[in-house]
Amino acid sequence: MTLLSSSSGLKTETNSLRLCFYGAGSMAEAIVRGLLDRGLAEPSRVSMLNRSNMGRLEELADRYGVQVSSELDAKAQRSMLHEADVIFLSMKPKDAADAIRKLQGIVTSKQMIVSVIAGLSIRTIEQLLGQPAPIVRTMPNTSSTIGLGATGISFSSSVDDNQRQLAQTMFEAIGLTAIVEEPLIEAVTGVSGSGPAYVYYLMEAMIEAGVKLGLSEEASRDLTVQTVLGAAQMVKSTGENPAELRRKVTSPNGSTQAAIETLDKHDFSNGIIRAVARAAERASEMGADIERSALS
Structure with missing residues (x-):
């Protein structure tokens, strides 16, 4: 060895x-x-x-x-x-x-x-x-x-x-x-460990919305994938805060503002925050189950 x-x-x-x-x-x-x-x-x-x-x-x-x-x-x-x-x-x-x-x-x-x-x-x-x-x-x-x-x-x-x-x-x-520090690993689980699933879930909804509005499933999928890819790359390459980038593409009384207001009415941001916290909490619960098994 x-x-x-x-x-x-x-x-x-x-x-x-x-x-x-x-x-x-x-x-x-x-x-x-x-x-x-x-x-x-x-x-x-x-x-x-x-x-x-x-x-x-x-x-x-x-x-x-x-x-x-x-x-x-x-x-x-x-x-x-x-x-x-x-x-x-x-x-x-x-x-x-x-x-x-x-x-x-x-x-x-x-x-x-x-x-x-x-x-x-x-x-x-x-x-x-x-x-x-x-x-x-x-x-x-x-x-x-x-x-x-x-x-x-x-x-x-x-x-x-x-x-x-x-x-x-x-x-x-x-x-x-x-x-x-180890106590923060559960927060990592909530943010990035489970994070890809949140993004996929968002993409599912965007693709479905595009289809309902008349786009082919292929076109709706391709547009959604490229949009998510481009948005992530914008954050990474510019170094700007996502909130600032969002504000830049949200014209007053425009279509994007209407969409964001609709998301806010459905408590989108708080829903994500609660989901991340629940994922972290569930990771802790799983660890406690393993610990109980270890001590039994």
């Missing part, structure tokens, strides 16, 4: 590390794709595990050249986990407690644990492992799949500077990163 850091302060090249993804869902695949596409990992040094879906694992092995194993081969899974420098906890939240308990006696203090599980606290991970560990808690989103993700990151006290840099480097391979 390659050490992640040393007393000399030398940084380990990411592609010399062994990475093990404990859970092989879409987020795990997004991270693997980003790391491989940017040359930050070697396929032969990446392993992906799941409980029993060999079809999914074979698909990933064919697509990326990574090593795979299901729970049906417990010996191979144990070896991949034990030899990894970085273990990504990427299973479903409902499976997390039992899966992480199985790492007791396998993981060591030299391994860095990276969690992408919504609501799962660093403290609970340590309880499930039965020991303190360098733990990186993250909240990516599904746009990571195309390298445009937004990931919140927080660290346990055992994570050193080199490991912090390593974690940032890995997640920057799939988009933007923001370092936050």
Whole structure:
């Protein structure tokens, strides 16, 4: 196993590390794709595990050249986990407690644990492992799949500077990163973790409205997609506040003002604020469920 850091302060090249993804869902695949596409990992040094879906694992092995194993081969899974420098906890939240308990006696203090599980606290991970560990808690989103993700990151006290840099480097391979204190990870979940779904929901409504007004579904979809893409790029490229950009395109007594007034009548802004807060709250509830399971 390659050490992640040393007393000399030398940084380990990411592609010399062994990475093990404990859970092989879409987020795990997004991270693997980003790391491989940017040359930050070697396929032969990446392993992906799941409980029993060999079809999914074979698909990933064919697509990326990574090593795979299901729970049906417990010996191979144990070896991949034990030899990894970085273990990504990427299973479903409902499976997390039992899966992480199985790492007791396998993981060591030299391994860095990276969690992408919504609501799962660093403290609970340590309880499930039965020991303190360098733990990186993250909240990516599904746009990571195309390298445009937004990931919140927080660290346990055992994570050193080199490991912090390593974690940032890995997640920057799939988009933007923001370092936050752990209590704010739930806010990240509400804003960006669940955020793509809010935008898709808005787009659904815009497309439906266009069709009802006589546009073909294809035209309405294309116009909506380009409008959302252009608006996001305007905010990013100009650096202006979205409120200011909105004001610039809202002429007095014009069509846009009429639309904004209609949204206000339906409490659009407060609805979004409440939705973000509820997503954050639900992430906390999920974490509490996992913690109760861990202690039972």
